Amino acid sequence: MTSLPQPSAKKLGLVIDLDTCVGCQACATSCKEWNTQGFSGPLTDENPYGSDPSGVWLNRVHGYEVKEQGQADSRIVHFPRSCLHCETPACVTVCPTGASYKRAEDGIVLVNPETCIGCKLCSWACPYGAREYDQSHGVMKKCTLCVDRIYNENLVEEDRQPACVKACPTGARHFGDLGDADSKVSKLVAERGGYDLLPEMGYKPVNKYLPPRARRDATTVKPEALPKPDGSAFDRLFVWADKVLSGKKSSAASVVDNSGKLEG
């Protein structure tokens, strides 16, 4: 049924820390690996070894440049993007067949690959670009929150988490019940000021993003912040070594070059 169920108490979702994400793509590749054989699989690739490869991925990691006010240099923010398992997902209500649905028990949004007719309307209704159409199977694919892992009793308990969360080497992805104010993820969101994507659109995403922290010391990236020669024995040794290695009587050698450029 594409009518939405009564809001569930349990709201499973992800919390993504934009401060610690390093953009390594481990979440995206492990998602692809698990899900290509999972509930929504296969995640087909078209022309994978050709010059114009494309394919279905349920998780994409973008890179954005952010110019903060009062900072000379901009910073890079890695931004994983996948289904946010919204509380009022229009992708579900527009579905003409009932293939798209939101689970009453935990709020996970899924597509039934047996009944999807591949009209693509759900992907038009999603503001987050989270759904990807599988050309070769003629059905829509999306993040399943690894519904085939999180309840899977064949896995040891610590592995009953989405593949992306398990794979993240920096702990930037957290999985839990965002409907429970006392859960670890809810506390993390409260503590770090976790936010919704495009809240104005009214989809009420369950997944939350933790904003990048303010830089601890933005001057550390500048040459002036590097240690200056202090006339110690070590400094004199390096000045002498620089002079010998340069092989010419240069007065410039007495100044330590912090520019980081190689001498040409």
Place this chain on the structure above:
Amino acid sequence: MHPAYSVILFTTASGAGYGLLALLGLVGFNHGQASSMVFGIVAMVIALGLITIGLLSSTFHLGHPERAWRALSQWRTSWLSREGVVAVLTYPPALAFGLVWSGLIEAPQWIAPLGIITAALAIFTVVCTGKIYSTLTTIRAWNTSVTVPVYVFFGLATGACLLAAITSIFGNFPAFLVSMSAMLLVITIGLKMTYWKHIDTEPRSYTMGDATGLGRIGEVSQWELPHSSLNYVQKEMGYVVARRHATRLRGLVVFALLFAIGFLLLSLVVPYAAILAAAVALFAAAVERWLFFAEAQHVSTLFYGAKSA
């Protein structure tokens, strides 16, 4: 938005078909039996033929056309499902109307009620089509109150031109048809220009900073895409026609519709000119439908480098 040719064919063909069917229903309601059996049959076959071709072509773009029947189930929430349901519901009264109105079955007392029911269902089907688009809050251009009227009036105007064309061949060609078709075309031009003005002037309320939420810490721009070649979201949602071409094509639509009015006026002298009016009106509708998609920007493009949506 990517303009899928099957969807353009569907919406223009079935739009004109439903427009013609609605007008035939109203003609039957007002005037009773068709002026001749041949005219009645030809008009009904053209109307239902266009509708059926349109509906069939709409299934061509489905990943699983054999599952299309499932789309009739979710009418409680989905306008696409409602469109399917109403489209199917229109057939029985439309066929019955065609039989009694053309005189194949002698039951004149049924012409008026069947005509009005058929007309209402035909128009409501086009309303559903428009609603599919106008209710998508993710596409600013479509999410307006003028989208549904544009769909309905393009259907009625092209249907009226078709009716004039068919009448010019088979029926008594009344001047009333010319004034009605021309009036519908004028309203259609007005509505479409309102739509274009709306999408040109309405502020683009979302930015990349809003979409990513990173606007709260600074000014956001794209640094690196998640993948090296275009993905589904970019191909489907990221299609944008160059502004210069869009302006020319808008001009082409308006010119074609004005030509249709011209041919209709000419048909007062030479009735067959109505056939040309129908041809240019349908051409205009197809170009307009292509632009409808190609000019619409999806909010998800913000994640892929669009500055605002």
